[in-house]
Amino acid sequence: MKIGIFTDTFTPQINGVTSILQELDRVLSRAGHDVYIFAPAYSRAQRSENGRIFRFPALTAYFHKDSRIVIPYDRRAFSVFPKLDVVYSHTPVSMGLLAIRVARKYHLPHVHTYHTLFTEYLHYLPRLIRPTRRMAERMSAAFCNRCDAITTPSQAMKEELVRYGVHKPIYVLPFGVDMEPFERPIKVDARRALNLAPDEFFLLYAGRLGIEKNLHFLLRAFRVLLDRWKGPGAVRLVLAGGGPHQPIFEQYARELGLGDRVLFTGFIPREELVDYYRAADLFVFASKTETQGLVLMEAMAAGLPAVVVRAMGVTDVVFDGETGVLVPEDESLFAQTVIELLQDPQRRSQLHQGAVRKAHEMSIQQSAARLLQIFSELRG
Numbered sequence: 001m002k003i004g005i006f007t008d009t010f011t012p013q014i015n016g017v018t019s020i021l022q023e024l025d026r027v028l029s030r031a032g033h034d035v036y037i038f039a040p041a042y043s044r045a046q047r048s049e050n051g052r053i054f055r056f057p058a059l060t061a062y063f064h065k066d067s068r069i070v071i072p073y074d075r076r077a078f079s080v081f082p083k084l085d086v087v088y089s090h091t092p093v094s095m096g097l098l099a100i101r102v103a104r105k106y107h108l109p110h111v112h113t114y115h116t117l118f119t120e121y122l123h124y125l126p127r128l129i130r131p132t133r134r135m136a137e138r139m140s141a142a143f144c145n146r147c148d149a150i151t152t153p154s155q156a157m158k159e160e161l162v163r164y165g166v167h168k169p170i171y172v173l174p175f176g177v178d179m180e181p182f183e184r185p186i187k188v189d190a191r192r193a194l195n196l197a198p199d200e201f202f203l204l205y206a207g208r209l210g211i212e213k214n215l216h217f218l219l220r221a222f223r224v225l226l227d228r229w230k231g232p233g234a235v236r237l238v239l240a241g242g243g244p245h246q247p248i249f250e251q252y253a254r255e256l257g258l259g260d261r262v263l264f265t266g267f268i269p270r271e272e273l274v275d276y277y278r279a280a281d282l283f284v285f286a287s288k289t290e291t292q293g294l295v296l297m298e299a300m301a302a303g304l305p306a307v308v309v310r311a312m313g314v315t316d317v318v319f320d321g322e323t324g325v326l327v328p329e330d331e332s333l334f335a336q337t338v339i340e341l342l343q344d345p346q347r348r349s350q351l352h353q354g355a356v357r358k359a360h361e362m363s364i365q366q367s368a369a370r371l372l373q374i375f376s377e378l379r380g
Contacts, residue, residue, distance in 0.1 A: 002085045004086070005088050006091065006099035008093050008094055008096070013042065016115070036054065054077040054080070084108055085379065087108050089111075090113050100143075114151070114157065137163075140164055141165040144164075145168055153173065154314075154315070173367060174317060182278070186279075188275040190275050197234065201282075205284055206241055208243040209243030209249055212287065216249070218237075222237045223331075226258070226261060237258075237262045238263045240268050240276055241266075277298060280304055281342060283295075283305065296318055309326075323354045323358050
């Protein structure tokens with residue numbers, strides 16, 4: 001099958017969508033399918049790349065320097081469009097609109113994966129062009145209803161799209177991860193890199209350092225944890241990742257008197273981050289805006305139990321009592337749950353085993369097989 005993937009974000013930009021697309025490309029190609037990726041160029045050199053990745057000219061979004069607004073014109077790509085068997089989009093914006101045009105012109109099935117709860121990211125847009133929440137919902141519905149089918153990572157997001165007014169078929173399809181990197185020998189001694197003492201507990205958050213990730217809550221919960229902690233050993237919170245609001249969180253940590261109990265690592269390459277997951281004692285996550293949360297899948301693949309705020313998206317990834325613990329958005333309850341798990345190695349071991357088992361069941365290979373089934377059904 002010849003699969004055309006249309007996206008407004010790709011390497012070298014680092015985010016969950018890019019990671020999923022790289023995994024899908026690898027798995028689908030291994031299975032004998034021809035995968036073509038149509039993505040923005042982040043430099044002039046990328047415009048001259050050859051192969052299956054077609055880079056379109058793009059402008060830097062002045063309101064978000066990591067993002068690109070694509071100019072949907074590329075002669076080389078246009079020569080490939082008639083050869084495609086299916087159009088698969090990952091954005092409702094510039095490249096998504098091109099995907100709609102291509103699907104209609106060549107009478108191809110069009111599947112769209114709705115990754116992002118856009119209503120929670122409107123603050124990144126300047127006020128002059130910022131739509132209301134209801135406008136954003138209507139625009140999402142209008143795009144989805146021009147596709148033949150939608151996949152979304154969680155049941156909660158499916159219900160949200162139905163509320164928006166989406167009437168096309170919606171499939172709940174969370175994307176797992178490739179287990180191989182999590183089963184190879186450890187290459188990076190994360191505890192040594194972080195200068196942690198042998199008896200220190202290591203709480204890990206990985207991901208974007210943005211306001212929408214609810215990290216103010218996580219820092220407050222950690223403050224409560226430290227106030228209650230009786231040992232043995234100390235506890236550190238490691239925030240692995242970068243983002244536009246990192247200075248805000250660093251200042252907030254200082255205001256809470258957390259000192260060197262919180263470590264901000266900045267961006268860590270994924271091949272190294274795998275070993276951070278495997279070295280940590282617990283994964284902690286408070287975001288309420290996830291449609292899935294790829295980092296939760298990665299933690300699960302590493303066998304790392306998660307303590308997570310119960311919210312949209314995460315309930316399809318974190319299985320309460322089996323791979324982690326879901327708690328209300330309450331600093332006291334969150335902190336107490338973490339303390340109890342740190343002091344109960346037997347329960348952490350049980351959650352570790354459950355996490356690895358579920359990660360295998362929900363691997364990217366399983367996700368890709370279901371995706372191919374959807375493609376085939378639409379092709380008839």
